[in-house]
Amino acid sequence: MRKTPLILMAAALPMAVNAANTEFSYGGYIKFDAMYSQYSDGDMTAASGGRDFYIPSTIPTSNNTAEETSSVDFNARSSRFNFKTDTSLDNGQNISTFVEMDFLLTGDGNEVVSNSYNPRLRHAFIKTGNLLVGQTWSTFMNVDALPETVDFLGVSDGTVFARQSQVRYTNGGLQVALENPETTVVGVGATDDSGIPDIVARYNFKAGKNAFTVAAIGRQLAIQDGVKGGVDESTMGFGINVSGKIALGQDDLKFSYTTGQVARYVGLASAADAMRDADGDLQATDVSAAFIGYRHFWNDQLRSTIAYSMLDADYDSDNVADTTEASSVRLNLMYSPVAKLTYGVELSKATHKLDNDAEGDLTRLHFTTKYAF
Incomplete structure (x- = not known):
């Protein structure tokens, strides 16, 4: 009987030795959001992710046939927790790992009794030397260029935004990555039929307090039905992104411009990557997306950001009933009485338009309280 504890201790010894060379840390934040939203052309369903944060494609649209509606939403679903290790x-050499979760965009849970929601995986990667493998921000995306907003993302229509599995090599300011491919097709949705990874090259550089990024991507867009004699089409897509931050004293100006056949990478995939023409050939969607945000510090505790963002999609044919335009403007006031605690209020106005001329507007007043740890 006494041998069991000794055996367990012996088995745990290697783990204890490894732990002696490993630093463990955790972080995240608690965030509460309260929103009053008005929709010009119909109701946004309770299950829509657009009720939690701004997703351009979820704004209801019509040809002036739907009534104006409104909703009030309270939630804490964007609260997140992360865990990190560093091992010498x-x-x-050093090996680091990072895992992070939040509760947005999960299907389970409701607001009737307990508001229980499943966690979702945001990041899970291993980094050693110049190599990163796992799931994290796409190398095509510049997180540091995002303006400060009360909304979870804010400039959703104008920014590159994607987290996905990848293999990334970094050498100074140069980054090269192979990333998980995906294609969205009008009337079909996501196909997951690409035969080669998305290839991204990026270069980061600084000039004083200013920071800039230039990135390029090449990708295969593909669709197949797996049936002999069925649809098996592909085409190539390319895109570029230029983004950065310009310091203006204590204030800053952040911007991004993206163009090419990169629809799923911008606007939270509001526009489809491609469509099939009359001959069944796959035709890539050309998109342009941009944002600009200026942040002004009134004092050490009080600051404001005004931001504008837009998305324009051009399909090979007309009247495909998919997003062709989206834009938004927002103004906020952020107050941090102590470090890591922030209260914020933001007013935003957004427009969503389909290429069949159906459109709709969103007006939202958004309050938040956030504590980072």
Whole structure:
């Protein structure tokens, strides 16, 4: 009987030795959001992610046939938790890991009794030396260029935004990555039929307090039905992104411009990557997306950001009933009485238009309280 504890201790010894060379840390934040939203052309369903944060494609549209509606939403679903390890190896190298979760966009849970929601995976990656493998921000995306907004993302229609599995190599300011491919097709949705990974090259550079990024991407857009004699089409897509932050004293100006056949990478995939023409050939969607945001510090505790963002999609044919335009403007006031605690209020106005001329507007007043730890 007494041998069991000794055996367990012996089994745990290697783990204890490894732990002696490993630093563990955790972080995240608690965020409460309260929103009053008005929709010009119909109701946004309670299950829509657009009730939690701004997703351009979820704004209801009509040809002036739907009535104006409104909704009030309280939630804490964007609260997140992360866990990190750093391990020093005997050969002098370092291995780090990072895992993060929040509760947005999960299907389970409701607001009737308990508001219970499943966690979702945001990041899970391993980094050693110049190599990163796992799921994290796409190399095509510049997180540091995002303006400060009360909304979870704010400039959704104008920014590159994607997290996905990848293999990334970094050498100074240069980054090269192979990333998980995906294609969205009008009337079909996501196909997951690409035969090669998305290839991204990016270069980051600084000039004083200013920071800039230039990125390029090449990708295969594909669709197949798996049936002999069925649809098996592909085409190539390319895109570029230029983004950065310009310091203006204590204030800052952030911007981004993206163009090419990169529809799923911008606007939270509001526009489809491609469509099939009359001959069944796959035709890529050309998109342009941009945002600009200016942040002004009134004092050490009080600041405001005004931001504008837009998306324009051009399909090979007309009247495909998919997003062709989206734009938004927002103004906020953020107050941090102590470090890591922020209260914020934001007023935003957004427009969503389909290429069959159906359109709709969203007006939202958004309050938040956030504590980072």
